[in-house]
Amino acid sequence: MxxxxxxxxxxxxxxxxxxxxxxxxxxxxxxxxxxxxxxxxxxxxxxxxxxxxxxxxxxxxxxxxxxxxxxxxxxxxxxxxxxxxxxxxxxxxxxxxxxxxxxxxxxxxxxxxxxxxxxxxxxxxxxxxxxxxxxxxxxxxxxxxxxxxxxxxxxxxxxxxxxxxxxxxxxxxxxxxxxxxxxxxxxxxxxxxxxxxxxxxxxxxxxxxxxxxxxxxxxxxxxxxxxxxxxxxxxxxxxxxxxxxxxxxxxxxxYKINKPQIRASVIRLRTEKASYYKKLHASPYPSVNEMIRQCGINQYKIFNRDDLLFSIMEYCGDDYEYDMEKMAHDPETIQWWKETDPCQTRIEGAAKDEWWADMQPVYDLNKKIPKGD
Missing domain, CATH: 3.20.20.140 (Metal-dependent hydrolases)
Structure with a gap:
């Protein structure tokens, strides 16, 4: 319906x-x-x-x-x-x-x-x-x-x-x-x-x-x-x-009708490709940024330490799999990934279907702690 x-x-x-x-x-x-x-x-x-x-x-x-x-x-x-x-x-x-x-x-x-x-x-x-x-x-x-x-x-x-x-x-x-x-x-x-x-x-x-x-x-x-x-x-x-x-x-x-979800993930950066990867992200394709927003991602940041890349995003959609599928079929995003994917490699222990591996939350400063009886 x-x-x-x-x-x-x-x-x-x-x-x-x-x-x-x-x-x-x-x-x-x-x-x-x-x-x-x-x-x-x-x-x-x-x-x-x-x-x-x-x-x-x-x-x-x-x-x-x-x-x-x-x-x-x-x-x-x-x-x-x-x-x-x-x-x-x-x-x-x-x-x-x-x-x-x-x-x-x-x-x-x-x-x-x-x-x-x-x-x-x-x-x-x-x-x-x-x-x-x-x-x-x-x-x-x-x-x-x-x-x-x-x-x-x-x-x-x-x-x-x-x-x-x-x-x-x-x-x-x-x-x-x-x-x-x-x-x-x-x-x-x-x-x-x-x-x-x-x-x-x-x-x-x-x-x-x-x-x-x-x-x-x-x-x-x-x-x-x-x-x-x-x-x-x-x-x-x-x-x-x-x-x-x-x-x-x-x-x-x-209109941010959905409750925002914070999602974090990790992947390895190939050291020989690090400079190229950073150059790409210093001036990303405008159409790629627009597609990210279209898929309900309001905030998205990537951080680097040595050969690790960490990302954190705020997702405001109501169907993450639906939006990621839409992104995966966008021609210009596909072209962008052809440039960025060779710069990365999965972390050890990543699931078979994971490229960027999901991270689980451990601590939240603003999370309400239930009061004891």
Whole structure:
């Protein structure tokens, strides 16, 4: 059964929150709960694991924070809350990232090129937090300039950049955004009735973004303004052929939904190849680094002492064997290993199927020790 992690949904209680923008959309002026979302997924042959709550442009940000955090719903797997980017922006504990709406009337043109906005991106990057970008399609060029100045920040383009027309300008700027290694795109926000337009759009997005940087998103309940939940989900299931990365694994890795695993391993370094090995790793193939990140490895370091190499990694995926198999079939990674493997040799006692031999943890300074009776 297909597992789904919805990377973009909204819920609200109008008895608690005031959403002024709903005045223009009377069909949405009612409460939407997690139970509503679960029920609509229940109409499909899928395993809905939960998803990412995204802020709802409430007129009282603190009240929205309190509402969502007090819900403490087990299927809210990550939270993207509202913030105005700057050095001193408010960052609630436990969030995966923030969104400053750039598509609203209240947001001035060119906002994402302002100094305080760029400083806010730098703060997010330093804290390994995500910036969610919902912006006017004609300002995607501004967004590219902003993200290019802070390339280390993880940024997610909401709703395919709020596309209105599949023209040359849109294609050119989306290609530029996709060229940035830490930019992702949520596949949502488009009408599903025009099948010709939709095919062109999806073919284009899959050609410029790696599958690992495309995210399934429903945009519940706002999707009802331009499509239907059922048609959107069924269309994407058919196009992506129930691809596990697209429908769940990418979101789990990006939003750190899985509990990180620390893995360490050891291998021997051939002394006559040591200089070459170090030279390779001083300037590794960019595509190899990207594949490592795609496979859920957020941190990876290799240390050397005499003829030993030690590695330590933080893995945030949910299926280590699945990700390692994907890495092993990547053509550029295979080429990289053709260069590095002759520099190494197994340690004595390594298992038959081990190249790098796994190491077992012995001590952890931060591990909680159970109290005695």
């Amino acid at each position: 297909l597992e789904i992690v919805d990377s973009h949904f909204h819920i609200w209680d109008l008895n608690v929150l005031n959403l002024p923008w709903l005045e223009a959309y009377p069909s949405l002026k009612k409460n939407y709960t997690m139970d509503n979302l679960c029920k609509i997924y229940g109409n499909h042959d899928v395993l809905f694991k939960g998803g990412v709550y995204v802020e709802v442009d409430c007129d009282n940000t603190a009240k929205e924070d309190e509402f969502i955090f007090n819900l403490n719903h087990p299927l809210i797997l990550a939270k993207i809350m509202r913030a105005q980017l700057c050095k001193s922006m408010r960052l609630p504990l436990g969030v995966a990232g923030v969104r400053e709406p750039l598509h609203t009337v209240q947001s001035p043109r060119g906002r994402c090129l302002k100094k305080d906005f760029i400083e806010g991106l730098e703060i997010l990057a330093d804290n390994d937090l995500i910036f969610e970008s919902c912006n006017r399609v004609e300002e995607l060029t501004d967004l590219h300039k902003a993200l290019s100045s802070v390339p280390q920040v993880k940024a997610v383009i909401n709703h395919c950049g709020n596309i209105t027309e599949f023209n040359t300008d849109y294609q050119q700027i989306m290609k530029k955004l996709a060229s940035l290694p830490n930019v992702y795109c949520k596949v949502s926000g488009f009408p599903t009735g025009d099948t010709v337009f939709l095919k062109k759009l999806l073919d284009f997005l899959t050609s410029i973004f790696r599958t690992s940087r495309l995210l399934y998103a429903s945009n519940f309940p706002v999707i009802s303004l331009y499509s239907s939940f059922d048609e959107h989900l069924n269309t994407l299931r058919k196009y992506f052929n129930d691809n596990a990365d697209f429908f769940s694994k990418n979101a789990k890795k990006l």
